[in-house]
Amino acid sequence: MKKTITLIGLLMILAFGLTLLSGCAEKKAVVKDEAVQEQRVGASDTATVTDDEAARKAKEQADREAALKAQAAREAWAKKNAAALNALNIQNIYFDFDRSNVRADAREILKANAEIFKANANAKIIVEGHCDERGTAEYNMALGERRAQEAKQYLVNLGIDSSRLVTISYGEERPADAQSTEEAWAQNRRAQFVLE
Template sequence: MEKRIITGLTAIVFICSVFFMTSCAKKQVGAAGGVNPPGSEIEEVVVIKEEPKVVVIEGVEAEKAAARRAALAADFENLNVYFDYDRSNLKPDSQQVLGEKADFLRANPSYSVLIAGNCDDRGTEEYNLALGERRAMSAKKFLIALGISPDRLKTISYGELRPADPANNPVAWALNRRDSFKLFQ
């Protein structure tokens, strides 16, 4: 039984392939022997093969570039600079972070940045606002020294008003002693 089914399927495939090959065969133009009947004209058909064109879709490329810039901008804003207690001087790791931020700003001249100085909640509100301003100015001066135009750098101090972590412990205080960055155009 199985042998019959295989033989039948093979016959069907063979018949279909013969039908397909004969239906795609070229037709002969004119009479046999290459002589055309009187009054008939042969039109010459020229087929020109075009090379496939590579089409660059500018909209898609622009969207990809915009997405890359947005991701880099988010990375820029999510990377803070941290300070020691009651200090506004930049530590070596903070200088490295600011160097990376300067690279981004040089590569993206349409962006400006708001540098926000922040403090932990120890100390008076007035003192912390002044300390936050000194911290923001430290970052601004460092970026200017790296070649970023002062016109693209704005500072603000939030003091203790915008904590990254509202807890009252040494880990939270360390997270709150920071400069945060916000890009704008």
Template structure:
């Protein structure tokens, strides 16, 4: 008899446990559905329509374009042959913009010539060989031209007479693909004008 009562109690316990579990499950589902359906009154709703893409395009096209400042070469009418003043290219070692001793000696002579010809303006072109990226060579060419300009200024040439430009690897003196050609292309070249 005890067994019959125990089995009846265990069945009732299981049934009541199932009922409690079902109630908890239903309550959880109802709460989650209520939570999901609740409106969020804190977020303001937009009262205006967003701007159309066409209007933005018109606005952008109406803005002035920025000016690009490029160092221009002296006009050909006023150009002077650098060799007439005995100004030759100065050369650089591979991947360097430091002035070699022979370049410093040449630039010292050039400074004297430029002092004697005070109306002459100089465009200093920085050049590189073909090795390296185009972007890197443009920067290296600019550093080479600037180093020559700075040295001439240190020798007494007015900086307003000196301009620099970099051509990187774009204007080789020698189109070859060997060390001899590359050595000639690593240079600072002078263009003179009055």
């Protein structure tokens, strides 16, 4: 009997100790007696980034050049594609605010686009999803992807091989019209098709 009670007591202490340790927040206390505390301030450098300024600058320069080169290549592609696209008359489709379903008017456009994609069977198709500037940038990243996915699915249903279709969301980052008007927003809620 004695043993059991002592055991229960010990278990209680253990359990209580654990609850003390498992708290989420950690508290730091200042000792407030009259003994003077000491602290060293600014002895070690708090900056975390500037380890080697020269190497960093050189790397930044190299990065910048590489980025510029990549950008030039991308722009050349875009130019070529833009010319090809104009010739092919591929049209954008548009969406309602905060919606990703393919509207009735968009279905007709997608059918016409699908015929063009079938006629250019070697080209990959990038489906870009875009949003207007209203709403949250991060949520719009997801919404843009959803729009691109819905357009892609519709094209797959029309017989386009899904392996030719790649989706990419630009959220609200690449508006077609930078103004803050109802007309501009309607133009910006779109899926756009790029052949590659």
